[in-house]
Every structure is written in structure tokens, then in C-alpha cells.
Amino acid sequence: MFRNLAGDTAVDWLATGIAETLTVDLRRTRRVRVIPPDRVRQGLRLGDAASPLEVARQVGARYAVTGSYQAAGGRLRITAQLADAASGETIADLREDGALGEVFELQDRVLAGVLAALGEAAPDATPVAPPPERPGLDVFECYARGRQRLHDFSPAGLEEAARHFEQALVLDPGFAPAHAGLGTCRMFRHIGSADPADLDAALAHFERAAELDPGLPEVPIRLAYLYGRRRRYDDARVAADRGVAAEPDNDEAYYFRGTRHVIAAGYGFRGDYDEGLADLLRALELNPGAGAAAMVAAWACRLRGDPEAAARFATLARRIERGTLRSSILTRWVGADTLLACARLDQGRAAEARELAAQEVAALPSREHVYQQSFLAQAHLALGEASLRLGDAARALGEFGAALAVAQAQPAMGGMRWVSIRALAGRARALVGVRLRREAQQALADAQRQAEAHAEAGFEFAWTASAPDAWRDLAAAHARLDAREAALDSLDRAAAMGWANVAGLRADPAFAALLAEADAARRIERHAAPSPVSPALAARLSRLASAHEAP
Template sequence: GLAEAHRHGIVHRDLKPGNVMLVKSRVKLLDFGVAKAWQSETVAASDATTPATRPGMIIGTLAYMSPEQLAGRQVDARSDVFSFGVMLFEMVAGYRPFTGGSAAQLGAALLRDEPAPLPTAAQVPDALREVIRRCLQLDPGGRYASAAALADALAAVPEEGTGALDPEATAPTRPMAAPPPHPHSMLATTGRRSVLVLEFANLTRDPAAEWLSTGIAETVIVDLKKLSGLAVAGRERVAAELGGRSSGTLTPSEQLHLAASVGADLVVTGAFQKLGEALRITVSAVEPATGEVAASAKLDGTMSDLFAMQDRLVWALLADLGVTVENTRRERREAVAEPRLEAFELYARGRQLHNQLGRAGLEQARACYEQAIAADPGYALAYSGLGGVAMMRYVATTNRSDLDVGIVYLERAAALDPELADPHLWLTYGLARLGRFADAHAAGERATALEPENPLAHYFAGVAWWLEGMQAPAPGCWRRAEAMLITATERAPRFQAAWQVLGDVRFRLGDYPGARAALERAVEIERSGRHTQVRFVGALAVLAAVLLRAEGSDAALAACTESLAALAGVDHLYAQASLALTRVIEGEAHLRAGRFDAALGSYRLARDLCRSSPRSLGMGWMAVRAAIGSPSAFHLLGMRREEQEAAATAGRAERSGELDFSAIWAGGTAVVNHDWAIYHAVRGRRSEAAEALHRAVAAGWCDAGWLERDDLLEAVRSAPEFPAAVAAAAAGAAHG
């Protein structure tokens, strides 16, 4: 049995009850499929004929793994001793020594925690307790050296009173079933299984074939989305979690953490070997909560058979998982022509670069996508990738031509393959940025219908309503934005951008507690660096704006100080605009506290930031807000000439063609008109202030309560037009 294997230098690596069979009077040890000779220094990668034997993959069954096996370290006979100890504990106690509500929690318990105590009331001899305790030492050095040594220790345990216990009498109330799904997984929230597909390992390590790692995984992702009712974790979310790493380099414990982070209850891993034109692909689907293999396949063929092999691989997975494919789904999938192999390779190389989310990588990805389209003008995925790159370029450059070009590519992709969600997802964003809101909402509905589990689909649908609320407000915009953004945060609880925009929506509605809760969540994510989807910054700047109204200048200034520290030296597309907003809020806080010289200093720093990055997204609004705040401070200091010059500068800033006025949090026409109302009220110009307030309300200002409480608006409250402005703002908030 096991002792014999150890004598020959073999470690089993998958000891569990399912691999132990009672045959008449003997116990038989089964399944040495992942066994390994630990005494040899290395095992050639080409020896691994299944994905279970390549480095970095989940090998064995999680609940029975040793800590060193889970961490991907070298294992020897003592690893099997640990696994045997888990089984022995379970036989005696009726429950396992390590548990967790998710795969990540179970993995963390195995790596860090002491085992649960054995039942104190049970008749377990002290000698047997000692054997179990020694088997389950976290440090291999504390365990028996081999199964033979363990057998000697067990032989010394008195036989009397060692019968198996009644689980009903000794087990705690928790069941022995597999741990429940992750609370944010699709299985927990919608009853649908959620799948994480990792890049396939290149077992031959041939750099020329590395593109297949992403190419095969991408095919599996796309086809699982199209053919099944499974929810597949989005590539953007996975790429953000990985931070530029390849998923093929993850250790087993990192795979478990990644699965838990994206809420997956099934992990698809695989490998390929390419030798000349010969190709072997292996794949398995593992349930991370238990380590059980739910599906597996191995295919042999040639590169000319690649697409047929990928089809067979997907169908084999679906069959093993018991997924029934509707005829309509099958027909729609078969209606899409396979690309030329050359185009597929170029697309896969582009997708690898795209997933890194770096500026240089995006430009290289764009070149690959363009070459893929040249090789196959009907390749939908390449058009979709090219359109996505164009949208991300727009965020960096605010060049409208990127939006125009990107929309052309995305519409072409959607026409070529109507079942792809990615083109509709990015179309939602691009069309909304162009002000084509009806088209944007239609694209958003299509994206969320195709991939209801995709947080980016709901996020962009919410952003489209948010943008409309700032640019062309209509009843229901804010509430629809709020609903879609809440769904995005439910799908991806560590999606900072969704929390941050949600906070801005609630702030505009005058819901300070709701805004603060959302923004504090965004701040926590930004501080931790543990984000999903894309990395975001600036949450503290928006929180400072909320605190200024909710708690006053001191709380706002404290948040501004934190924001400046958090953004110092940060290289991010939104860093400059967030710094400028921080200085604007800092200036307003000083103004309201009566520190007018300090206010002027903050506004000047904000304007300097705007001059250094005039084309950063939304920077125009920050420049105008800083320019409008300055004349109020000059007026209160009695500096009339400087006030007039500053007011003229603010007017010119509003008309500047050099600044970008894309919609952004704490910006927009409504906010700027409210700032003008404050300036006119400070000057005692009651009618001008009332007129500015009406313009703000018409542009979507909904915070009626602030209009009634703001000390700086005291002079305008006696204007006959003021009650109507307040009533209109309240109506806007009520209708959302």
C-alpha cells in the first residue's frame, strides 16, 4: 500500500476517502494518476501528459491537501502522512479538521490554522489522539517520516475503544457536505454556476507557441458563454486581479484565492504540448471548494485541426458537466465562421498584450488586431478587441476620433457575431460619451442580456445613465444609474469604479449617508490595492466633497490631506483630475472656514494642475471650478481688482477649447452653475445668483436640502425665484 509506495520513493499526492477501497478483508489504495517520485530532483515538463501534473496547478483534493502541496512546494512522503491524518481525524470525529466557507477560506485554514479539536466526550485513546496530532503538524518536520513510521505508531495504539464513532453523537452542527458557495459567487446569488477559465500551460515552453495559452483559453471562454447557462468570469476582471501576471503561473493557493475573488465555483485549467505540427491539449474543470475534478478531456491532433480540437474540447467539458445546449444556441454558434489560423494567432497575441492593461501593451495589441483583420476581414473578435483598445485610448487622450473609430470597429464586430457581449459592452460606453444616449442604452441592454453576470456590462450601463444625468438630464436617469451600479457592485464587490460612480450619483441626489457608504467602500479598496476589474483612483477626493456638505470644513480638509498623500506619485489616467478636484474641495473648505488666503492658495494649485494636463478626462470642469472659487475669496478679502480679473478668467475657462469637458465625478454644468450662484450670492447679487441656481437645476442639480442649508447662499434665499429653484431640485431628486 502506501508504505510500499514510499519505500520506492513515490508520493501519492491525492489520498482521500474516494481513493481508498475496502476489498473483502483488505484495504486497496487507488488512483496513482498524480503520484510523483519525490527523490528525483526534477521532473521534466514533457513527462506531464495531463494538466494535473504540471507545476502551479491544483493537484489533488483540497480538503485533504498538505500545506506544502497547496503552496506548490516540494512534497515527499510526509505530505501523504498529513492527508492520511485528515482521513483518520474524519473517521474518528465525523468531521474534518480544517473547514472553510469558500475555497480561499479552506486553503487559508490549511496553510495557517491548527486543526479543530477532537470531540472531548469521545472514547479516543490518548495514543490515537497523539498519532492524529502528529500527522496534522503544519511543519512537515513534525510529522512521521513515512507511512511505515505511521503504521508502527498506529500499531502501538490500544485496540479497545477505538471503534468508529457515531457522527450523529459527536459531530458539530455543521454538515460534512462541501462548503457553501462563495457569498458573491453566481451560484450563491443566482443559482448559476460561475466558471473561471485560466490560461493553458505551455508544457514545451516554446516561446513561439505561447500565444496558444491565451488563444485556447479565449476560445473556451467565448464558447462557454455562447453555448451554456454557465456564468464565465470576465477577462478584464481576471486581468485586473492578476496585475499583469499570466494565470498560468499561479500556484494552487493563488488559483484558489483568484477563484474566491471572482466568485467562481468551477476552475477550468489546461495545458498543451506543441511539437512541430503535432498538438496535444488537456483540460480539467475543478471545484475549488472540494478539489474534485468535475470534468476532463485530452485531445491529440495537429495544428491544422486546432479549431476542431477546440470545439471537441468545449463539447467534452459541457458533456461532463451535464450541461444541455439548446438547439438555438448551437445553431447561432455554428453560424459563425471559424477564423483563419493566421488571424487567430495574431488575435491571441493581441489579447495577451491587451490583458496586461499597460499603455505600451495596448498599442502593441492594436497592431496585432489590425494584422488579424488584414488576414481575415470577417474576424469578429479582432474587431471587438480593436474597438476596446480605442475606447481605452480615449480615456487616456480624450480624443473624440478614438471614440468614432472604436464605434465603427465595435459595430462591425456586433454585426459579424451578434452573440458576442464585448462589442455591446464597449459600445455602451462609447455611444454615451458621444451623447448618443438612446443608442447607448440599447447597447447596454443587449450587453447585460447576453452576459447578465458580467459586472462591466452593468457598470457601463450605469455609467451611460450617469452621463446622461450630467449632460441631458431626464426623469429616472439617476435612479437607473444607481440600480445598474448597485448590480455591478453585487457582481464584483471590489469593483472600485462602480462604488465611486455610485457615490457620485447619490451625492448628486443629496443622499449623503448613501454616498458616504459607497465612497468609503471605494476608499477601502483603493487603499488595499485589492481591486477587481480595472484599477481606479480618486475616491478620497469625491468623499471630501461629500464630507464638506455633510460634516463641514474640518472633515473635508482631513479627507483632502489623505487624498493628496494617496495620489502623490501615482501614475494613473485619473490621477491629475483627482488631484485637481482635491485642491478645489480644499479651496472651498478653506473659503467656508473663513481662511480666504488659504483658499486662494488651493485654487491656484488646482489651476496649475489643470494647465499641466489640460486634456486629461474632465479636467476642464476642475479648471472652471477653481477659477470660479478664486473671485469669491478675493471679494471676501476686499481685493476688488483681483476679483474682477479672476472672474474674467473663470468666464474664459468655460469657453476654452484647450480643456477637456468630458463628464466626471463632482463636475458638470450643474455643479459649475451652482458655483457661480455662490459667487453671486457672496457679492450680494441676488437675481444673478437665483438665475445661476435655475440654470443648475435645469442641468440636473437635485440637492435641494443643500440649497436651503448653505450659508454662502444666504443672500439669495430672499429672492422670489429661490423657492421655485428649491422645489425644482427636490422634484428632480424625487423623480431621479
């Protein structure tokens, strides 16, 4: 954290620029491990009056670097302090003066001072080769302003950040951090747009950043995610392993590798749920606020038929979302109530599920997040499902209609085609409940036709807006309309994409007749799988949950 002592807003960008540069350069050292900056940034933001040293202790840092700067008349002074986080003792007090245009030389001297002091406190800390040639001051300003807006993690913030990064690349096409920044913007824009061009652009920028600066820490972590989205799972594994090896204390590295495993396993490729959940748990152990890791783990456990573990992960994600635990930019999410509602449905607790989903539907319209519309649609689906199980077919009909409306308003958003299919399948069941069987058959026919047309898309990961969830809902609708073979065939299709949640079927009245039939029950039960949470992982999850239970 670097403070602008002069208060001149025209140079506020230097606070981000200096901190980013020093952080990246420190992360390039071979033995000094640096807490991921987003965790520190969010700790400062959520910690109210907490001092940087208090935040350093909370995130598990042994040392903290803080400082300030003054810029006036074309001159710049940077001061920095290296302190022991536990005792608060200052280990090094550094000050560098020079021209504003010499900001990189001043930063390098501050870095050298920090490393020299760490050499006394940690003798095995050795720097690696210096970074590539520094950019011009105008490029650095564009980049730093982009980073400032990127930290907001809102759709508007991401677009403004992208404009700053684009300007930096106009001025210097070879500046690797700007490529990485723009790649991040395009990566998250793809979540909302589902436009393949955004995914291609993100991948191109990160691959270019890797060519220009192989030592840039964030690059392999992001590449792991992007390769996974492109179903280049072997490339994703290599990139993820590289990210973990480079930064074994970085929760995001484990998150992206774990997500890669879950996505690959769901698509029937070389992925492993056990390995994926182990990585997601490691991310949560390193950063108790790693909300995205808890969300992916909850969905994976539910998909594989362990609603109890799904509920525990979703409960943890819910606490993180509400600010009980600290979160970072890539782990600040929405949607935990929806995932917990789904787990409660699988546990046969429909009344609790309805309450959770209703809370989500009420809260999400005021939340600005790239996943806001996606989870609003998924919350309506969960509320419709809970209403059906509680005998309120009329309300269920309205909720499925609301989910369909959201999906139709955002058709390009990732997973929305599966939301539409799930909503139509749900409407079919609700229409049976209000004794409109012919209309129910038409809704189901529309859902089936859309699912067949979308089958080539294969596995899509947007939590419950996914192919396996849609085929499972089609099975429920066919069962409700007494189409035995079509129901069983739909479950087979779901299972081919990783679904194994037979436990959830037992809690769903739509499947009661099928499960009571011996032959059908055997065909369904063959899809059951052992819990992806091994005894060792279960013990780790229990320790994690116990450590962070609300008082």
C-alpha cells in the same frame, strides 16, 4: 487560466489566446453562465498564492476550467480540467494533441469535452451556433498579444494593445474579436484625449464587430457606453438591455446600463436615477469589486443631494481602490478619496475632506491610470474648497491654481474645460478671502465667459469635472461677491443639467446669506429633489455596505 509548461516565452501569448477563446465560446452557450473573465483575472492577480479553485469560489463560480499547454517543434498539447469549485473534485480531465496550426481544432475539442461533462452536471446547458470562421494563426497571435497588453489597463498598455489589434486587422479585416479589442483601446484613449475621432473609431469598430459576429458577448455592453457618449440614448438603452439579457450575471452589463441612465438623466433625456442606481447596485452585488459602479453611484447621489448615500458609495469605492476588495479591469480606478472628500464637504465635515483630498493629491502622481490627471485636478479642487471653508484662503488660492495648471496642461482630456472654469470660480472666492476683490471679479468674469462659451457642450460626465458642478461653483463665486441674481441664475443653469444638491449648499458658507433670504431660499429650495436612493435601494446599499465593512 492556462499555464505554459515549457516556459518558452515566444508562445506565452497562447495562455491568453486559449483562455480567451474558450471563455468566449462558453459564453455563447444558452444556459451556462460564465463569470466575466476580468473578474477572474484580477482575482488571480490580487489573490497572491490563491489557487484557481479558491478564486472560483470567491467569485461565486460553481465550476472552474483550468489547464496548461506545451508547444515544441510545431506541435501543441492542451490539457484542461473541469473541477467542482466547492469540493475540488475533477469532473473531466481532457488532453488534446496536434499541430500548432491546429490550435482552433484542439480548442474546439476541449470545449466539446467541457460541454459534455457539463451536460452531465447541468443537463440544461446547450450550445448555440458555432462562432464565425476561425482566423489564421498569425492573426490569432496578434490578437492574443493585444489582449495581454489590454489587461494592464495603463495608457502605455492600451497603445501597445492597439498596435497588436491593428496588425491583426491588417492580416484579417473580418476578425470580429480584433475589432472589439481595438474598439476598447480607442474607447479608453478617448477618456484621455477627448478626441471625437477616438470615440468615432471605437464606435465604428464595435459596430463592425457586431455585424461580423452578433454573438460576441462584450459588444452590446460596450456599445451601450459609446452610444451614451454620443447622446444616442435610445440606442444605448437597446444595447444595454441586450447586454443584460445576454449575460444577466455580468456586472459590467449592469454598470454600463446604470451609467447610461445617470448620464441620460443628467442631460435631461429619458434616463432615470432610480433605475441607474438599481443597476449600479446590482453590479456591486454581483461583483463586490466593481469600483467604477461605486464611483458613478457616489457622484450621482451627491449630484441629487444625498451626501450620506454618496459617502457610503465613495467609502466602498475607496476600499476597492486600496485592494481590500477585488476589482476587475474596468473597475480598477483612482479618485475615490476625492469623491469621498466632496461628500464630506456636503456633510459639513471640511477637516476630513481636506485630509482626504490632501492624501489624493500626494498619491496620484505615482499612479498610472487613464483618469490620473483628471482626478489630480479634481483633488486639487476639493482641497481648495476644503481650505476655503476652514478659513485658509491663501492655501485655497494655491490649490485652485494647481488645478488650473493641470487642466491647462491637458486641455483635451474629458472634463478639463469644466475643471478650468471651476478653478477660476474657486480662485475668485479665494481672492475675496485675501482681500483682492478686483482680481476676484476678473477671475470670475473669466470663468463666466468660459462657461458661456462651453455651454453648447452640455452635459459632460467626468465625475466632478462636469457642467453641473461648474455652474454650482459659479453660483458660489457670484454669491461671495454679493451678485445675488447671477448666483441664482447659475444655480438654475446647474439644475437644468441634473444638479439638485441643495443639502450641499446648506453646508457651504458661501450660500449662507442667500439661504437666509426668504425669496432666494424659496428659489433655491425648488431645485431640491427626493433622494435618488429609494427605501428599497437604501436597504440594498445597507446590506452591501455591512457585508463589506472592514473588520
